[in-house]
Amino acid sequence: MALQTARISAEGGKAQRVYLLLRDEITRGDLPPGAVLPGELRLADHYGVSRVTIRRALDVLAQEGLIDRRAGSGTVVTGAAPQRAAIAADFATLMPQLVQMGQQTTARLLSYAYIPAPAPVSDALRLADGVRVQRAVRVRLMDSAPFSHLTTHVPDDIAQDFSETDLAGTPLFRLLERAGVQVDHATQSISASLATPDVAEALEVAVGAALISLTRVVFDATGRGVEHLAALYRPDRFRLDMVLNRVGKAGARQWEPVLVPMTGAAE
Amino acid sequence: MALQTARISAEGGKAQRVYLLLRDEITRGDLPPGAVLPGELRLADHYGVSRVTIRRALDVLAQEGLIDRRAGSGTVVTGAAPQRAAIAADFATLMPQLVQMGQQTTARLLSYAYIPAPAPVSDALRLADGVRVQRAVRVRLMDSAPFSHLTTHVPDDIAQDFSETDLAGTPLFRLLERAGVQVDHATQSISASLATPDVAEALEVAVGAALISLTRVVFDATGRGVEHLAALYRPDRFRLDMVLNRVGKAGARQWEPVLVPMTGAAE
DNA sequence: CAAAGCAGTATTAAAAATCAGACAGGTTGA
DNA sequence: TCAACCTGTCTGATTTTTAATACTGCTTTG
The missing domain is CATH 3.40.1410.10 (Chorismate lyase-like)
Structure with missing residues (x-):
């Protein structure tokens, strides 16, 4: 049930980094719930990685319920902020x-x-x-x-x-x-x-x-x-x-x- | 002359990450000038990466003058803090x-x-x-x-x-x-x-x-x-x-x- | 309503990074 | 002097990342 405890230990390369960056932007509020992310191609260009790598990062985010991916429409940030009893x-x-x-x-x-x-x-x-x-x-x-x-x-x-x-x-x-x-x-x-x-x-x-x-x-x-x-x-x-x-x-x-x-x- | 501006853009995988972590520990004072780092093998184990990867990270740190590597003796943190007055x-x-x-x-x-x-x-x-x-x-x-x-x-x-x-x-x-x-x-x-x-x-x-x-x-x-x-x-x-x-x-x-x-x- | 466009999905093969191991040579301290 | 440990160097296997290319499905526009 390690949902938000994504990946302990130093594993993961670029995909992991992109995942961390995106998650940081989401939980931080820069990408508020409901916001639509740029397309995967645009993201790939923005982060300087290939589209497959972006995809891997989005996979984890989607798996954690932070984003919702809809084919044709785009990827939106879901309001499901898991924690927050800050x-x-x-x-x-x-x-x-x-x-x-x-x-x-x-x-x-x-x-x-x-x-x-x-x-x-x-x-x-x-x-x-x-x-x-x-x-x-x-x-x-x-x-x-x-x-x-x-x-x-x-x-x-x-x-x-x-x-x-x-x-x-x-x-x-x-x-x-x-x-x-x-x-x-x-x-x-x-x-x-x-x-x-x-x-x-x-x-x-x-x-x-x-x-x-x-x-x-x-x-x-x-x-x-x-x-x-x-x-x-x-x-x-x-x-x-x-x-x-x-x-x-x-x-x-x-x-x-x-x-x-x-x-x-x-x- | 891009010395401390190590690597802009999203390049680099694990090596880059290890580099960032080590540099953070050095500039933060956790590894004060004069301190000897653990051996490359120990570092590799600590960060969960291979020795070659550790080595790549140390290469950059050495190139930036943050550490001094001596064969046989070990790697020490140099006091050359290129830091500007914070x-x-x-x-x-x-x-x-x-x-x-x-x-x-x-x-x-x-x-x-x-x-x-x-x-x-x-x-x-x-x-x-x-x-x-x-x-x-x-x-x-x-x-x-x-x-x-x-x-x-x-x-x-x-x-x-x-x-x-x-x-x-x-x-x-x-x-x-x-x-x-x-x-x-x-x-x-x-x-x-x-x-x-x-x-x-x-x-x-x-x-x-x-x-x-x-x-x-x-x-x-x-x-x-x-x-x-x-x-x-x-x-x-x-x-x-x-x-x-x-x-x-x-x-x-x-x-x-x-x-x-x-x-x-x-x- | 149909077509165009966009966004996600999937699969391939090549390129790059990483890994695991071995060995050489310097340094240190018992 | 010897043992232990360190950096430096190299190699081939493995994994990750990349790039190219289709494909499916939704949305919008003419």
């Missing part, structure tokens, strides 16, 4: 509406080890060379559907208190505060990246699919780096939303994010 | 530090037309069916290096004042306020998507590369939708950063974004 997270504070949603998310611990801090992590956390950190890789699921892949690094002296079961259940953030860390501020950066084979498997997406990438570095009151989070989100199941208000008088107007008070922290 | 944008308010950077960005108008509003746009702007909108597609460049692909939709009665040269030069946002629109609030959503052939060409990236996707809908004081922006950013040239402060007493703590006062609006 988890919306407040863009500014990054607190997902999980509380409202019944907190039905669970986490699965994929890996757990103490290692010397990798260069990017020790740089970001401003650690001395060779400092050991606890590295944990987790997948967060919503109704047993994975939506985020989390890699956290915490200096080992802080992480001593975290057991494996802690990590599997509790958001790392709460563990930090439980450990007595005075969380003060954090820097975040949003980007986009491609699904490598390992995260692709964990998130049940195809290798090469687009993912939202979030990197967060948390500091305590003394300015010490206490957590490095590298998160990857499935764009079809996770959204970063925000509302901005235009405030101030003319000439000195600016945007101001609308804050939604809520405790907790997204991962 | 444009950082304030995450909360989405105002890029363009002013500080000398405002050296220019825009190129790719397409310009009045059309009936597509379904996603008319939905988002809450327009009646069949309302005509002005659709403009632009590419923004920094030192003649493209970093964003912008598709804007504006109701045609508002857009009457915009000439083609206006669009090529001025941020649409300023045009709106010049037209007397009382901008009140906006909703934004961040995601990730893949580069289709057309945007890939405009942004000078490979087809299938990861892009940051931002959708913004702007409303005026009367609650009317006045602008729909769909932006795609090159993650290697554009970053969304923010700083959060942890405020409040224990038990009612929450994050608060740090605001950097500045006028203007990012596109």
Whole structure:
């Protein structure tokens, strides 16, 4: 019944790529339900591949119910958006509406080890060379559907208190505060990246699919780096939303994010 | 001299995909300069392809100077990050530090037309069916290096004042306020998507590369939708950063974004 | 209503990419 | 020094992609 889990592992060549691109355009809304695709010949030209290859990609899309092909008439995007219980997270504070949603998310611990801090992590956390950190890789699921892949690094002296079961259940953030860390501020950066084979498997997406990438570095009151989070989100199941208000008088107007008070922290 | 513009157009199969994945991991910092890659055999196994395919991907990376291959020793990531200074944008308010950077960005108008509003746009702007909108597609460049692909939709009665040269030069946002629109609030959503052939060409990236996707809908004081922006950013040239402060007493703590006062609006 | 045109369907053979394996030669560390 | 591992190189079998060419069926137009 692997319908939307099209093709894990790095299989597939051009046809697979065209499939990914088209599916991305559809689920993204660029090709809304009801829209008619260009003809296969036109598509072949557009993507720079042969018609047979386009056809193979369309086959998969049709099989998944994303498109409806009618001979003579054309290929139309069907409204049958299979998923869509997308988890919306407040863009500014990054607190997902999980509380409202019944907190039905669970986490699965994929890996757990103490290692010397990798260069990017020790740089970001401003650690001395060779400092050991606890590295944990987790997948967060919503109704047993994975939506985020989390890699956290915490200096080992802080992480001593975290057991494996802690990590599997509790958001790392709460563990930090439980450990007595005075969380003060954090820097975040949003980007986009491609699904490598390992995260692709964990998130049940195809290798090469687009993912939202979030990197967060948390500091305590003394300015010490206490957590490095590298998160990857499935764009079809996770959204970063925000509302901005235009405030101030003319000439000195600016945007101001609308804050939604809520405790907790997204991962 | 097309060095980092590896392979535009939809050519390449698995090798191309592996190349994209590896390059993504390198430029993203997962494989920092100096890191030694796993052996070709291990890579082949990891990506589920043959060694020859891995080899082809490494060939391109080596040609671009991203890796250094030494027979017998192994393949290491070189620190030669040909990356241009990434444009950082304030995450909360989405105002890029363009002013500080000398405002050296220019825009190129790719397409310009009045059309009936597509379904996603008319939905988002809450327009009646069949309302005509002005659709403009632009590419923004920094030192003649493209970093964003912008598709804007504006109701045609508002857009009457915009000439083609206006669009090529001025941020649409300023045009709106010049037209007397009382901008009140906006909703934004961040995601990730893949580069289709057309945007890939405009942004000078490979087809299938990861892009940051931002959708913004702007409303005026009367609650009317006045602008729909769909932006795609090159993650290697554009970053969304923010700083959060942890405020409040224990038990009612929450994050608060740090605001950097500045006028203007990012596109 | 008939014809033209378009779009999907199907089948072939050639071309290209990929695969699996083997071997040579350099480097490293026990 | 030897063993293990790495890149570099080559080869023939296999799979994927391509290109060319019919064909069927729906829609539209004269």
